[in-house]
Amino acid sequence: MLKKNFRRTLLIVMLTFAFHMLRAQGDLQYTPHPNDTYPTFSLTLKAKAPEFRVGSLVRITITQTNLTKHEIDCTEEWTGIDSSYQYEATDEDGKPAEEKPRGTGAFDVHNCSIPPGGSSDNSVLVDRIFKFDRPGKYVIRVSRREVDLKDEKGEPLVVWSNPITITITG
Amino acid sequence: MQGVFICVNPDSVSGTVTLPADTPTENATFTLQYSCDPNVDQPCPNNAAAYTIWQGSINVQIIGCGPKITSVSPAGWWAGQKQDITITGNCFLTPTDTGGPSKVTVSDGANAVTLSNVSVISSTQITATVHVTKDAPADPAETANLTVTNTSSSGAPQSATANPAPVVLPVPVIKWRGKKISGNGAKNQSVIVGQPVELTTLPASLPGGFTISKSTWDMDGTTIKQYHEDDDTGISVDETDLDTQDTTFYWLYPDTGLNVTYEYCATDPSNIQMCTSPQAKTTFKATEPNISLTTTEPYDKGKVNELAVCGQKAKRAVMFYGNLNYPPGQCSGAYVGPPGINLAASGASAGNYVFVQVVQMDTLTWHGPAPYSCGPYQVVLDGHYPFRGVYPNAPSVAYDGPAMTLPSKYTSGERDFDATMYLLWKPDQLSGTGTASIPVPIGYQEWYFVATTDQKLPIGNGKWTKPNTTAHGDIGGYQASQATDNAVYGYPEWNGVSDIASCTP
Numbered sequence: 001m002l003k004k005n006f007r008r009t010l011l012i013v014m015l016t017f018a019f020h021m022l023r024a025q026g027d028l029q030y031t032p033h034p035n036d037t038y039p040t041f042s043l044t045l046k047a048k049a050p051e052f053r054v055g056s057l058v059r060i061t062i063t064q065t066n067l068t069k070h071e072i073d074c075t076e077e078w079t080g081i082d083s084s085y086q087y088e089a090t091d092e093d094g095k096p097a098e099e100k101p102r103g104t105g106a107f108d109v110h111n112c113s114i115p116p117g118g119s120s121d122n123s124v125l126v127d128r129i130f131k132f133d134r135p136g137k138y139v140i141r142v143s144r145r146e147v148d149l150k151d152e153k154g155e156p157l158v159v160w161s162n163p164i165t166i167t168i169t170g
Numbered sequence: 171m172q173g174v175f176i177c178v179n180p181d182s183v184s185g186t187v188t189l190p191a192d193t194p195t196e197n198a199t200f201t202l203q204y205s206c207d208p209n210v211d212q213p214c215p216n217n218a219a220a221y222t223i224w225q226g227s228i229n230v231q232i233i234g235c236g237p238k239i240t241s242v243s244p245a246g247w248w249a250g251q252k253q254d255i256t257i258t259g260n261c262f263l264t265p266t267d268t269g270g271p272s273k274v275t276v277s278d279g280a281n282a283v284t285l286s287n288v289s290v291i292s293s294t295q296i297t298a299t300v301h302v303t304k305d306a307p308a309d310p311a312e313t314a315n316l317t318v319t320n321t322s323s324s325g326a327p328q329s330a331t332a333n334p335a336p337v338v339l340p341v342p343v344i345k346w347r348g349k350k351i352s353g354n355g356a357k358n359q360s361v362i363v364g365q366p367v368e369l370t371t372l373p374a375s376l377p378g379g380f381t382i383s384k385s386t387w388d389m390d391g392t393t394i395k396q397y398h399e400d401d402d403t404g405i406s407v408d409e410t411d412l413d414t415q416d417t418t419f420y421w422l423y424p425d426t427g428l429n430v431t432y433e434y435c436a437t438d439p440s441n442i443q444m445c446t447s448p449q450a451k452t453t454f455k456a457t458e459p460n461i462s463l464t465t466t467e468p469y470d471k472g473k474v475n476e477l478a479v480c481g482q483k484a485k486r487a488v489m490f491y492g493n494l495n496y497p498p499g500q501c502s503g504a505y506v507g508p509p510g511i512n513l514a515a516s517g518a519s520a521g522n523y524v525f526v527q528v529v530q531m532d533t534l535t536w537h538g539p540a541p542y543s544c545g546p547y548q549v550v551l552d553g554h555y556p557f558r559g560v561y562p563n564a565p566s567v568a569y570d571g572p573a574m575t576l577p578s579k580y581t582s583g584e585r586d587f588d589a590t591m592y593l594l595w596k597p598d599q600l601s602g603t604g605t606a607s608i609p610v611p612i613g614y615q616e617w618y619f620v621a622t623t624d625q626k627l628p629i630g631n632g633k634w635t636k637p638n639t640t641a642h643g644d645i646g647g648y649q650a651s652q653a654t655d656n657a658v659y660g661y662p663e664w665n666g667v668s669d670i671a672s673c674t675p
Contacts, residue, residue, distance in 0.1 A: 026468040026512070028561075028569070030497050030504035057402055071562070073503040078553040080671030084502060103674030105544055106534050106585070107573050109494055109505045110558035123401065123554070128671050145480060147503030155481055156502055 028111045033070060034148045040068050041114070043161035045142060048123075051167045054135060058127040058168075062142055062161065066114040073147050074112035074120040079104050081124050085142045086158075089130045092137050097130040135170040139163050201227040235261040236328030237272055237318040245438040246337045246380060247314065249282065249306035250448045257296040259330065263320050264290050273321065274298055278314040278338060282306035300336075304354075304448070308340035308372040337380050339436050342450040343372040347602055352432075352450040362597045363421050363458045364521075366605040367393075370416040371432055371450070379439035387412040390428040391456060392653040393419040397608050397661065399555050405661040421456035422610045422659055423652075428454040461517035461612050463593045465644040468508035468569075469493045472621030472637030474576065477501075487632050489583060491619040491642065492571030509559075509571035511617055511643065513591045516566065524594040524609045525560060525568040526662045527552035530616065531588045532572075536675045538580040538629070544673035551664040552589060572619060577675055578632040584622040588645075590614050592662040611651035611660035617644045 033040070041064050048059040062085060066072045077083040083104055089097035114120045126140060141163040145156035239259040247253060263270030271290040276283050283306070287299040296318065306312065313335035321327045344352040346369055351359055361367055369387075376382060387410075395408040395418065410419040421428065430452050435445040469492040476485040480501035491510030496503070515523040529552045533545040552570075553559075561567045574585045594609035620641035626633045651660035 026466075027508050028494065028505050030500075030506050032497065032500075059402070075504045076553070076558055078558070078668075079673075080667070080669035083671075100672075101674045102671050103575075104671075105536075105575050105673035105675040106532075106670045107575075108553060108559065109509075109571060109573065110553065110560075111504045111562060112558060113504075113562040122558075125402075125667065128669060145502040147500060 028109075030073065030111075030147075031071070032148050033068070033072075036068055036149060038146065038149050038157050039159045040072050040146060040149065041066055041144075041159060043142060043144060043159055045140065045161040045164045047140075047164055047166050049166075051169055052127075052132070053169050054133055056127070057125055058132055058166065059123055059125055060140065060142075060164070061121055061123045063119050063121050064114060064144065065119045066116055069116045071113040071115055074114050074122075076110040076112060076122060077104075078108040078110060079106065081126075081128050082122050083107060085122075085124070085144050087124075087126060087129050087140070087142050089126065089138050089140045091134070097132065097138055099130055100128065102129060132168045135168050137165055137167050139165050199227050199229050237261045237263075237320050237330045239316070239318055239330045239332045242316055242332045242336050244336075244442070244444060245334070245378070245440070246339045246376075246436050246444050247283065247300050247302050248339045248444070248446055248448060249302045249341045250304040251446070252299055252301045254287075255298055255300050255336075257298070257316070257318065257332070258294060259296075259318065260294050261320065262290050262293045262296055262318065264292060267293075269320060269322050272296065273319045274316070275319070276300065276314050276316045278306075279312050280305065280307050283314045283338060302338055304341050306338045306340045308343050309374070311340050311373040311376050312338050313377050314338055334378050334439070337376060337378040337436075337438070339376070339380075339444070339447070340373055341448045342432050342434055344430065344432055344450045344452050345370045345372065346452075351452045356452060358453045358455060360455045360457060361421065361600070362607075363424055363456050364595070364597045364607045364610040365600040366418055366420060366603060366607065367454070368416075368418045368603065368605060369430070369432075371434075374415070376436055381437050382415060382434050383437035383443055384435035384445065385413055385415045386433050387414075387417055387430070388432075389419070389430045391425050392422045392659055394422060394659065395419055397658075401551055401555055401667050404551075404664050405555075405658050407658050407661070418605065420608055420610070421454070424456050424458040426455045428456055430454060458610070458612075459518040459521075459595070461515060461523075461593070461595055463591070463613055463615050463648050464514045464516065465615055465617065465648070466512045466514070467510060467643050468512055469510055469571075470642050471510075471639040472619070472623065474623055474634040474637060476632075485632075487576040487578070487634055489574045489576055489585065489621065489623050489634070489637055490571050491573075491585075491587070491621070494571050494573070509569040510619060511571070512567055512569050513593075513615055513617075514567040515593050515595075515612075518595055521595055521597040521607075522609075523566050524596055525557040526555055526592040526594065527557045527559075527568070527570070527589050528592065528662050528664045529587070529589045529668050531586070532668070532670070533586045534574055534670075534673060534675075535584045535586075536577070536580040537582045537584075540579070542580075542675045544670065544675070547668050547670065549663070549665050550668040551666070552668055554667075556594075557591070575675065576623065576625070576632075576634055578625065578630045580625065580675070581629055582622060582624040583634075584620075586618075586620045588616070588618040590616045590662070592651075594661070611655075611662075613648055613650045614662070615644055615648050616646060618642065 316332040319329040433447040478501040596609040621637040623637040
């Protein structure tokens, strides 16, 4: 009798495990952490090069680092750039750089998670966002919303990266 | 030979005989003859006509020149071969010379060199045949002592040794991971595709002013020196170096009986190049796990969902291939739900899978009073290398669920999406080497999604019909990559990164 119960329990455990494995590969999932302390991550920005010629591809790398003791989200909404970030660029006079028409007519969802203390890199062509058609220096920074941490109005808190300066040459 | 003698006194004459420089050591008889020539000597004694007055002979020993060697040609002797050589010099004794012929001997530290068919052609030339066994050392390579000796019945033998010494050019050796893998007793080697094969050779250098002036490798199978990837410019490969003493490469596809050979040319100090090197040969087996890619559809149709927008009350309608949305209460971050398609790699118990998706064709069309369309986007990298749509808790499974925004000013929306998911595999680093492995092409699967949705009346209410999905899932079956697929041996190719950010309906 005990042997039979043990076999049945083992079968149930195995079936449950198999179900979760299948579910893990058939469904995207997310585990919320609403009680975290802000910020749950940091953002570090680097440019592929300090200088770029007018009209060339301007690629930056965003490194998101997990500051918590659990996995955090780094999901990308790919639209030709990663639209899960917000981008800001100002010229030498401190004025916002002119933006290109940019839409989210289509996108791809790439769920992503970072282990505790780990980092995830994403590289983006910011020349798809801003018109770097005038030579000069530009300061760029990016931000990303916290998923679970919100302000008094119920809007997600935002984390900003360090600013970087690139030079567009003629 | 003759000499001029003068009468010193009635009892003696003196004079000088000059012998040729190559006169060997030998015993000789000098005959002195005193003659009277009435036309020269006035008068001859007793007024006689010219006649020999006196004649005598003495025996002398001539101490002649020893053998001298000015060159040995060729100056380098290949191991595992017989070659005719010519020794040039002077004072060689021919067989007809007294004490001749000169003797020729050769010796080397490894007893690899023997001499035969020695023939003293003249006082200035000797020919012979040299045979060097395959065992002549390569680490380091050696020189040989070649000596010509003239013996004498009346004196000590005289010898000369070739300087510079002839160089023994050894059979090359191929080494891998510190061990010799060519030559007698060498075993076949095994490596995993994508792991570095770092080969070095012996001899590393040559003595006697010789240089290794040319190296030639030949290897079976598809190999590259290195591969490079860049999101913007694609994948490129460096071809394997076939003309260097040492070479490093990677096999991209599995096979057995992969022969690798190496030979070299040596150049002597006179800039004469010798290129009849024996060959070093080894054989490899390149292995690979039996990897495949399986396609399933967790949600095999289009679905319109309303997504929250941060900072706005209104939601946005989006048609997915799959049933994706933010978790309740969220407006950013991870999506939940089943995507349209999964592509699962299996078969490897080590290493890492690398997914790369290339959009073959993507067109988006919105119909209405002011219709708008984007694309076709063709042969562009879908996002990044590698593809980021991989389950966080199952990195061997990639997924996708392309999404199309449905602004309420349009009457219908249609997406026509066709992509190829490439699977690469990167083996673990080879133990004992600091050189990284590279991913190798494994196979690919083309898939598509075509669906249309209409906005329910009244236009502008943002409510859309259940999409009509006219095409979905895999196209054809999984294909194994081949070296002949394209110019980069089966790696995926693309022209820049997809830019659907330019799509602004």
